[in-house]
Amino acid sequence: MKKRMMRIAALAMAATMTISLAACGDKADDTSSSGNETKTEAESGAEDADKEAANDGASDDGASDDDKVITYWNIGTEGADKEALEYAVTEFNKNTESGYTVENVPTQNDKYKEKLVIAMSSGECPDMYTSWSGGPMNEYIDSGYAQPLDDLYEEFGLKDQYMEAALAQATYNDKLYAVPTYNVSLAGIFYNKEMFEKFNLEVPTTVSELEAVCDALKAEGITPFALANAPKWTGSMYFQCLATRKGGLEPFQKAVAGDGTFEDECFQYAGEKIQEWVEKGYFPEGVNSLSEDDGQAKQLMYQETAGMLLCGSWYTGTFSSDSPEFYEKIGWFSFPKVDDSDADASIQNGTIGDQFVSFNCTGDKLHAAFECATYYTSDGAKQLMVDVGKIPPTKDAGDLITDGVTKQILDAATNASAVQLWYDQYLPPAVAQVHLDTCQEMFGLTMKPDEAGKKFEEAMEEYLAGK
Amino acid sequence: MKKGEVSLAKKRQKDTNRVAAIFLAPVVICLIVYIFYPIIETFRVSMLNWNGISTDPKFIGLDNWVKLLQDGKFWTAFLNNIKVMILSILIQIPLGLAMATFVEFAGKKATIFKILWFIPMLMSSVAIGFLFTYALATNGGIISSISQLLGGGNIDLLGNPKTALYTVIGVVAWQFTPFYMVYCVAGYTNVSEEVYEASVIDGANKRQYFWHIALPLLKPTIKSAAILSMVGSLKYFDLVYVMTGGGPGDATELMATYMYKLSFAQFNMGYGSAVAGGMFILISLISLLTMKVLNGKKEDY
16 A cells, blocks of 8 residues: 555656656746746846836837946957957046946856847847847847938948948948947958078968978978867858858858859868868868867967967967067968959958947937937047957057957958848848857868758748748 | 625635735746847847847848748757757756666765865856867877877867767757756656665665666656756857857858857848747747656556
């Protein structure tokens, strides 16, 4: 009898647990529907949730506004990002006569994108928020979470201050929807100058020269490229640089518009080169499992077991803050041209502005929020950005910069005939995911370039068909 | 008199009902708000073409579901889930049972093992994920370092699509085996002392006691452990998300990571919800079937 009771108890327990586990499963599932997000949301930003709700309500009708607090979400949680992004908020709160105050709510980079989507889906979008522009920003705009800013740009005379390319990346459907903030970041190759000297290597100007450098390094037992491709966007930069140097910008732009195709020769070339380089051992072993966030690529540079690193130029700040002595050894060059291609080699890949502020409020509040963003172009802000190793996306940035490598990057940016935003940011998010996945598989040699191109193209066509 | 009795009984019944309603209300409300409503909402959202943030989702009926049935990636993820499920049950429960048996038979002397073995269970999945990402890194990770000491090359378990999933399953087993150990230890305490004594008097040795007496008596415990492990593996998310993010390619993509990416990274909340709904249906079906099979045979001791 006792055993029977125990059995029944055990079964009952199993049943309840299954149900409750299934329920947990649902809760996890349900982060995808609306209901529960408010909870996750509330956990992460409990203190401002109420305020946002109030703000949001107010911003919907725009006019009546008892709450004079502007909520500003960004990614400045630490280091240089924090200093630069926070600067405008502190200055605005000190100097403004608008009667508004801005509340700064920073969230860590990777969590940030998700937090923002969750907030928007539950109708609690902050009044000001930063994004990387491109595909996701367009989604925010299409969903009504950003305001056109052309008039305000005029009023504050901001248009003349920014680089053309910066404004281009803040534009959607011919209207300005965002204010660039704190950095110019281009894809380029950092190299160890000492190592190059030691082995008598010259800075390459063509891909075949680059390959000769790689072979020479390889012969000395050094990994040519430090790359950590677990997050996928790091490897995507190689693909993007190779494709751009082979075919210029036209094939990409045509493919995105649906007039061309991602099976184009230049994407084929990029994929083939990547696989050729993987086979030749130009990348570290296990490249697809190395984590960029944990600094596994830069460690290879610091250990001097790798000679070069292709990444965004925010790495100047990373190198110089990790180790000023190591930074002395670092040189930079723009991705070399493809030997037999006549594509414009001045074209750069990257972001001019890095973080772009968009606004989800109207009337006086929008005016005040925009005023806050204008502090990013104040002399103090620009000086601060330069001091922490960033390049302000303004026309006069060159007057402030003294560091050699940074100056080189700025020159590349100003001399560029065009700057293409990162593929993974520029493409519609669903297509970007396919690109990242297939690109990683090419690095893993588990997918051929033609197959990857086909999948890439299919995803793009599906997106365009659904539009 | 008779009339009064009836009404008294009725009154008592009424009171009982009222009290029951009051006591049950919080549970019912919680269930509705946090479980039933979200489930229904998931199915509703799955019929929308919605990026998750706009205010004007389009109703598209069952299009997302049709797409789901034809979506190779979802079924790859489902297969991966099934692999995780089968291997989790096959690894974690026997291992947990073995550990529990050791602890049980060794008595007080083995308390230290009980504590040591339980430690992985106390760590958060995210911490474990990071820990093993470092341990398995080709760039100075412990596995590769050992292999190099022994004269081999780097071992890239997580970056190789052929081994990534099994590596993750191994780490999941590392994390959850202690749970099943404790579960089985609890099962052992329910096997009464008299049964053990009786078997010893009858001349059974430890091996015979385990195979012929303890194991059959632990069956219900093992069954419920299997169900727990099964449901847990089918909805697994955190460790995989931290360690591989579903990569390389889609080698370690699970239904939950796929759903998450669709909903939050790709702005496709409608289809993401369809995946969530599909997951819900599949998990429920598999759980119900398994429970039915496991509980089909009624035996008593």
